[in-house]
Amino acid sequence: MAENVFVVRAAESRDNAAIAGLVVEGFLDKFRPVFGKRMDRSVKIMEKWVRLEHDLGGVSSLVIEGPGPGEIPASVGVRIGRSEDDALARGLWKTLRRHLGFVRAGWAATLLSYPRYIANSSEAYIERLVVSHEHRKQGMGSALLDAAEALARESGKETVGLHVSGGNVAALVLYESYGYEESSRQRSLLTGYFLGIRDWLYLQKEL
Numbered sequence: 001m002a003e004n005v006f007v008v009r010a011a012e013s014r015d016n017a018a019i020a021g022l023v024v025e026g027f028l029d030k031f032r033p034v035f036g037k038r039m040d041r042s043v044k045i046m047e048k049w050v051r052l053e054h055d056l057g058g059v060s061s062l063v064i065e066g067p068g069p070g071e072i073p074a075s076v077g078v079r080i081g082r083s084e085d086d087a088l089a090r091g092l093w094k095t096l097r098r099h100l101g102f103v104r105a106g107w108a109a110t111l112l113s114y115p116r117y118i119a120n121s122s123e124a125y126i127e128r129l130v131v132s133h134e135h136r137k138q139g140m141g142s143a144l145l146d147a148a149e150a151l152a153r154e155s156g157k158e159t160v161g162l163h164v165s166g167g168n169v170a171a172l173v174l175y176e177s178y179g180y181e182e183s184s185r186q187r188s189l190l191t192g193y194f195l196g197i198r199d200w201l202y203l204q205k206e207l
């Protein structure tokens with residue numbers, strides 16, 4: 001049987017639309033209640049969000065390219081740099097308001113503010129790890145996690161942290177097999193009711 005061939009590489013700005021599509025598809029259950037009838041705007045909003053994260057949030061993204069030519073079936077964001085949090089929040093709010101209108105934007109911003117993360121300069125924060133449905137269970141999630149940890153090490157970080165929702169079995173099994181351990185959890189009745197996510201686990205690993 002032919003082996004699947006793919007490479008992990010640093011994302012470039014031309015990958016932003018593909019990353020946005022992957023994130024919306026991979027977290028559809030979360031985004032449907034957030035965007036409601038404006039779901040058609042979700043990929044555009046996410047694309048802008050990814051760009052803001054790269055420009056202002058200290059985030060570097062990694063993507064997998066292949067097995068098909070030019071295909072981007074998986075990606076992850078790693079926050080290793082300093083984040084200009086206020087500018088990032090202002091940029092996101094402007095984007096939400098333009099696409100969703102004031103009221104829906106307020107709602108979206110509230111739900112998207114979970115889970116809350118307080119940056120720590122000695123830690124790399126992994127976010128939005130996602131593999132498209134048809135490419136799961138082929139080692140892509142692990143390949144991106146390996147590359148994200150390598151990037152964290154090269155950047156001189158001492159720990160890696162990430163959030164995962166309490167019911168996300170696939171991700172929990174993956175992270176636990178990599179030695180991540182729960183260090184705290186947030187409980188939200190709001191996201192429990194509207195997103196079906198009551199517990200947000202914060203996992204950490206020493207590098």
Ligand SMILES: CC(C)(COP(=O)(O)OP(=O)(O)OC[C@H]1O[C@@H](n2cnc3c(N)ncnc32)[C@H](O)[C@@H]1OP(=O)(O)O)[C@@H](O)C(=O)NCCC(=O)NCCS
Binds near residue numbers: 138163173
């Ligand atoms: C979580 C996710 C990234 C895993 O990606 P993947 O490419 O399928 O993962 P891998 O093929 O590298 O699997 C590595 C290990 O993870 C675990 N795993 C992956 N999917 C699993 C599942 N559905 N059930 C249980 N364990 C699973 C297994 O231990 C697996 O090792 P194995 O294949 O030797 O059994 C993917 O399911 C995904 O994109 N989910 C939606 C988005 C998401 O929830 N991201 C995590 C955010 S915190």
